[in-house]
Amino acid sequence: MSRPTDSHDEVIYTGVSPVWDIGPLRDVAMYFEPTVHYQLNSTEADAEWAALTPLNDGIVYAGSERQPYLLSIFHQLRCLDVLRRA
Numbered sequence: 001m002s003r004p005t006d007s008h009d010e011v012i013y014t015g016v017s018p019v020w021d022i023g024p025l026r027d028v029a030m031y032f033e034p035t036v037h038y039q040l041n042s043t044e045a046d047a048e049w050a051a052l053t054p055l056n057d058g059i060v061y062a063g064s065e066r067q068p069y070l071l072s073i074f075h076q077l078r079c080l081d082v083l084r085r086a
Contacts, residue, residue, distance in 0.1 A: 049081045052081075054074075057070070
């Protein structure tokens with residue numbers, strides 16, 4: 001991994017793609033049903049939400065300099081948990 005270069009207010013790491021382009025995806029159907037899991041206000045819900053992310057909060061380290069990256073799914077789950085607790 002190359003050293004970062006400053007461009008205005010953003011840091012750009014050359015040789016690293018911030019997006020994994022997997023091409024076009026087909027549409028899918030999804031069925032939702034009521035559940036007793038992942039409720040808003042309960043001790044069990046806190047434990048269930050906590051179990052959704054790994055112990056390191058989903059941070060992965062890439063390259064020889066071990067640059068940290070947060071996978072977007074774990075960021076989104078953390079945001080939903082913050083909203084749930086609000």
